[in-house]
Amino acid sequence: MNFKALRRKSSLAALPLLLLGAALGRADTPAPAESPESVRALLTKWSDTQQILSKEREEWKQGKEVLLSRIELLKGEVAALEAKSSGASKGTQDIRHERQQLLNEAESLKGTSEDLARLAGEMEGKIRSLQPQLPDPLKEKIGPLYSRMPANSASSAASPAERFQNIAGILNEINKFNGEITVTSEIRTLSDGKPAEVRVVYVGLGQAYFVGSQGQAGIGRPAATGWEWKTDDSIAPHVQEVVEMLQSKAKPKFVALPVDLR
Numbered sequence: 001m002n003f004k005a006l007r008r009k010s011s012l013a014a015l016p017l018l019l020l021g022a023a024l025g026r027a028d029t030p031a032p033a034e035s036p037e038s039v040r041a042l043l044t045k046w047s048d049t050q051q052i053l054s055k056e057r058e059e060w061k062q063g064k065e066v067l068l069s070r071i072e073l074l075k076g077e078v079a080a081l082e083a084k085s086s087g088a089s090k091g092t093q094d095i096r097h098e099r100q101q102l103l104n105e106a107e108s109l110k111g112t113s114e115d116l117a118r119l120a121g122e123m124e125g126k127i128r129s130l131q132p133q134l135p136d137p138l139k140e141k142i143g144p145l146y147s148r149m150p151a152n153s154a155s156s157a158a159s160p161a162e163r164f165q166n167i168a169g170i171l172n173e174i175n176k177f178n179g180e181i182t183v184t185s186e187i188r189t190l191s192d193g194k195p196a197e198v199r200v201v202y203v204g205l206g207q208a209y210f211v212g213s214q215g216q217a218g219i220g221r222p223a224a225t226g227w228e229w230k231t232d233d234s235i236a237p238h239v240q241e242v243v244e245m246l247q248s249k250a251k252p253k254f255v256a257l258p259v260d261l262r
Contacts, residue, residue, distance in 0.1 A: 039130055039205055039222075043175055053168055060161035067113070074102045116160035121153030123167050130174075133222045135202050137184045138177045145170045178204040183246050190216040191231040199243045207259055211239040221260060232258075 081099050131139060131146060148166045150156035156163065182202040187195050188210050198210040200220070208220035208227070217236035220229045238257050244250035 038126075039133060039174070039178075042126060042130065043171070043178065050168070050171075053164055057161060057165055057168070060159075060164075064159070064161065074105060078102055113160065117153070117156070117163075120160050120163040120167065121156075124149045124153060124163065127167060127170055132226050133205075133224065134174070135177070135182075135205065135208065135222075135227060136186065137182060137202070138173065142170050142173045145173070174205070177202075180204070181246060183243060186210070188212075188218065188229060189231075190214075190218075191233050192216070199239075201239060201242050201246065209235065209239045209242070209257060211236050211243060219258065 078099055081095050081102075084095065128146070128149065134142075145166055148158075150158065150163075181204075184200050184202070185197055186200045188198045188200070189195050190198075190212055196212050196214075196216070198212045198216070200208055200210040202208045205222065209217065210220065210229070211217045215233060215236045216231065217233050217239050218229050218231040219235070220227050222228075235257060238255050241250060241253075241255050242257070245252055245255075
């Protein structure tokens with residue numbers, strides 16, 4: 001079983017954004033403090049390692065039993081060799097040499113598990129740094145998975161297999177959200193400065209639009225510390241058309257909305 005394959009650094013990358021028609025023009029929203037390039041990079045690298053992780057998660061359950069059995073077997077062999085060496089003087093040096101080889105092998109197996117734990121800690125740190133840049137509906141959905149990550153990787157009581165399973169769950173949900181158009185109800189500040197419930201359309205992880213019942217609208221973009229929103233009532237009719245199409249209340253057609261591709 002190739003545990004060393006898990007040493008490779010894994011990251012994420014965002015799938016291409018699904019744009020809704022031709023752009024009305026470049027949005028004049030100010031450049032965010034940081035773009036979600038780190039999300040895209042990690043998802044891209046994650047696609048290269050996801051198959052390995054899936055295979056290793058299945059094999060880990062069996063591999064753990066094999067490791068424990070092997071260590072117990074080695075201990076039994078060591079004990080047997082020690083008993084044999086005490087009853088015979090001939091070949092004592094060879095027995096000691098073989099004993100040391102067995103102990104070295106047991107230590108190597110233990111080191112493999114420690115390497116996996118370190119890799120899990122590195123991936124957890126990178127995933128934790130992405131959380132502020134995720135849309136609120138996605139953060140709410142994967143919140144329980146984030147809470148399972150240990151605050152201190154070095155002192156985690158969870159096995160590497162359990163931690164990798166949790167990491168895979170988070171990345172799968174992020175990847176799924178990035179490939180879909182999601183409609184939610186949220187509270188946003190409108191052009192009159194008052195908060196109100198609106199319908200929000202998320203286009204993957206890179207762009208969002210909202211529209212209120214009184215014709216207020218706006219655009220959202222991710223930033224390093226969270227999503228930034230700017231009102232733009234001129235796009236309200238177009239956003240409302242998109243919402244109606246996604247709710248199967250209108251026939252599909254091309255709708256032009258401003259998009260910032262940075």
